[in-house]
Amino acid sequence: MMASGHQVVGFTCGVAALTYLPELDHTSYETALYFLCVLFGSLLPDIDTPRSTLGKWFWRILLTFLLATVILYLCAPSILEMYRDELSIFAMLILPILVMVRSHRKMTHSVLFIFLIGGYCYLIASFLAVPLNYFIGLLVGVCSHIIGDFITKKGIPLMYPFSKKHFRFIATFTTGSTAEKIIVIALVVVNICFLVDFVI
Numbered sequence: 069m070m071a072s073g074h075q076v077v078g079f080t081c082g083v084a085a086l087t088y089l090p091e092l093d094h095t096s097y098e099t100a101l102y103f104l105c106v107l108f109g110s111l112l113p114d115i116d117t118p119r120s121t122l123g124k125w126f127w128r129i130l131l132t133f134l135l136a137t138v139i140l141y142l143c144a145p146s147i148l149e150m151y152r153d154e155l156s157i158f159a160m161l162i163l164p165i166l167v168m169v170r171s172h173r174k175m176t177h178s179v180l181f182i183f184l185i186g187g188y189c190y191l192i193a194s195f196l197a198v199p200l201n202y203f204i205g206l207l208v209g210v211c212s213h214i215i216g217d218f219i220t221k222k223g224i225p226l227m228y229p230f231s232k233k234h235f236r237f238i239a240t241f242t243t244g245s246t247a248e249k250i251i252v253i254a255l256v257v258v259n260i261c262f263l264v265d266f267v268i
Contacts, residue, residue: 069216070244071111071121073252078110079103080255081212082205083262089204102205109209112185113176113217177214178228185210220248 069077082103114120140148175181189203217224220243223236241247 069213069220069248071114073248074110074114074213074216075107076252076255076259077216078106078209078212080259081208081215082106083259085204085208098199098201102201105202105205106209106212109206110213110216112206112210113181113213116174116176174225174228177217177224177226179226180228180230182207182210182214 085106086099086102111121115126137148186207189206190200192198193200193203214224218226218235219237219240221236221240222243223234223240225232226235227233241251
């Protein structure tokens with residue numbers, strides 16, 4: 069699916085999760101952060117390619133950050149020493165993503181990726197005292213992305229790295245096709261109707 073399609077599917081799954089998991093329902097501010105995590109998660113599996121919407125920004129920012137770190141190390145190592153703990157946390161957060169990124173629609177589009185992200189989110193929530201709701205939103209987004217690509221003609225390697233076979237749904241469509249656009253528009257209408265009912 070295209071990035072916009074993934075975000076619409078992600079938002080829809082986020083709304084469904086809020087409906088069926090009432091414990092996620094908190095203040096407006098927390099709900100907004102939850103949906104930001106859902107939308108980010110809905111693009112996260114495509115971080116494995118610099119051609120994707122998220123991947124393009126991620127790799128540019130990461131390379132800029134690494135270049136700045138090297139320059140600081142050479143010119144002003146005392147500054148790096150001041151932010152040693154923060155840099156350690158950043159490295160801890162980013163390392164698993166770098167390890168999993170090999171090529172497009174491989175590890176980041178598998179069931180194993182969901183479990184790894186889930187376990188990783190749980191550890192971060194435990195050690196850094198971040199509310200688990202936001203990580204649930206991230207996982208909902210990641211799962212929605214995998215569902216979205218599961219119904220495309222290319223399919224996804226659900227059992228990667230144990231099997232490279234691509235699985236797909238019985239009825240599929242081509243990424244960027246008219247069928248995808250119709251599905252996305254239908255989901256947008258459903259979401260609008262739900263939000264209107266919710267506000268009223």
